[in-house]
Amino acid sequence: MVPVDWYMGLAAALFLIGALGMLLRRNALVMFMCIELMLNAVNLTLISAGRVMNDLNGQVAVFFILVVAAAEVVVGLAIIVAIFRRRSTASVDELSELRG
């Protein structure tokens, strides 16, 4: 059986990739996928920890996160599509109207 540390390591790697992608990429769609990546990295840690501790709550939490993530994707994608239609770009650097 694969030791739990490996799962944790994988999750950490996924989260790091997601976070770096979030910070470095400019395409809103890609950043969005990075957010999903981070979410799922967290999901992975929850399931792994649940398994080790023999506790089903880990998996229950993941279901909640999946549902919330699905809803968030719907809204987020709609916003991105709307922005793209208006500006014909999805680069977040262009979207700095809230600059102080």
Add this chain to the structure above:
Amino acid sequence: MTDLLWLVIALPLAGAVSLHFFGRYLKEPLSGWLASAAIGAAFVIAAVAAVPFFQGGEEASTIALWEWMPAIGASLELLWDPLAALMTLVVTGVGTLIHIFAIGYMHGDDRFPRFFTNLNLFAASMLTLVLAGNYAMLFLGWELVGLCSYLLVGFWFTRPTAAAAAKKAFVVNRIGDVGFMVGLMLVFATFGTLSFSGIFERAGDELTGGLATAIGLLILVGAAGKSAQIPLYVWLPDAMEGPTPVSALIHAATMVTAGVYVIARSAPIYEFTPFASTIVASVGALTAIWAASIALAQRDIKKVLAYSTISQLGFMFLAVGATAYVAGIFHLMTHAFFKALLFLGAGSVIHAMGDEQDMHKMGGLLRKTPITAITMGVGALALAGIPPLAGFWSKDEILAADFARGGWFYFLWVIGLVTALLTAFYITRLWVLVFLGEPRWDEDAHPHESPRVMTLPLIALAVLSVVGGLVNTPFRLALEHFLEPSFELVSVQHATDDVVMLVILAGLSTLAALAGAGAGWLAYNRPPQRWRRFEDSFEPLWGTWEAAYGVDDLYGRVLVAPGMKLADVSAFNVDAGIVDGAVNGVGRLVRNVGEWTRPLQTGFVRNYGVLFLGGALVVVVWLVAGG
């Protein structure tokens, strides 16, 4: 009939309201007649309701109209007793005549209906004051007549002097009102109610000497403001800027007598404080002689009458201060007749002369305006106190009562006697200067007798000035018996019963009146240069009198200027500097903090992401490190 008594207030009020909204469609003179009809009807109702009092034996009754503030004994309730009845009849009776006179006097004014709106509103307010069954409602009327006085003095507000006079009247009255209000609070703190019946019946149980004195003096402060007594009399001469019917109605016959009425109404409180009563009488006597001396030297016909009114109000205070309440109210009534007559006569003269008020530019009007001249002559004789006219009986009763009280009041009696002499002199001077001698008019003056709508009220008031005094003569004390139920809780000061003494006193005051009138006649029924020299021979006293002792200047320097300075500092230093500074300072602080933190918001998602991640890491480290 007392069921309909509320109409006495409601009718003039309804007149005011309807004229306010529809007056401009009624125009002239219909709106004036409507206003006159409203107050005339109020007079009829009051007269019918007062019949039981004339028949005698009728108890005072309280008519509750509406529960206003029952917790402090302040409901809208009417107290219908002989005193209220007499005041109501004077206000509505003289008021009706003045309303009718004003139809002629205000002819051609742009805002004719508005004048009658205010006049009717004043009548309703004054009736609220005199019919009130408790101090709260009385105070309501008290303030409303002050408002109406402001509106009517400033009726020709486009003249800066009229606007200033209205403001002055209001502000000076406010000073008195503060004292009155504190007095009422003290009354409430003592008795737990403001209702007349609740207070007066328990006055003996609740009042200590000091408390009664405090209340009495505070009521005097209010009364001195409203009734133009020293030191608050300065507004009344200025109030002559109002149209003359206003001067007659408000500043001679009704509103200014409210102070006398309030003191007479509060007699059961003064019963326990001879000291406050003595102060009232002393203020009255001082005001009487002070204002009479100023009236001697005035050139403006209305100013003479204004100072005369102050002086006569002083007489009324002298009476109520000597607890001769009946004499005071009696003089209030006769004064309402003859002073309203004199003011309306002056209005008729001013009307005839084309808005000229300087007596030096009149003269010889007897032939041009005979009715005005004769009726004013009657009013002058009544004011001077020549028997058997109205003023003689009431003034003589006041002086006799003061004499009978003795002690300090002997001195006040002497002052009153001297004032009677001065009064006869200045009113004779006025009449002679206006109606006798050679005309001294301007070229373009074309004097003419006033229309009948103005002369008929003059004639009616002249008749009242002749016979009005007969209601209370030593031979037949009808008014005294009439007012008895209103003063059954107090001991009223009477003149002596000794017939010889009474005749001597009457003879003395008649002598004073005749001497004053004779001196006035001899001094002024001469060519102008002669009486001008006569006046000059009194310099510098005459100039001091003409300048009214410079009291206005003194008040201006001692009170008004520091007050203005204080307002100036408050407005431009304290308010603009400190208050606004604090408010602006808070705003500037917030703005600066915002200025300083706004670069944090770069608008780049990445920066927010880094901060977010960094924050999350800090939290994680803190948790892991076992925080």
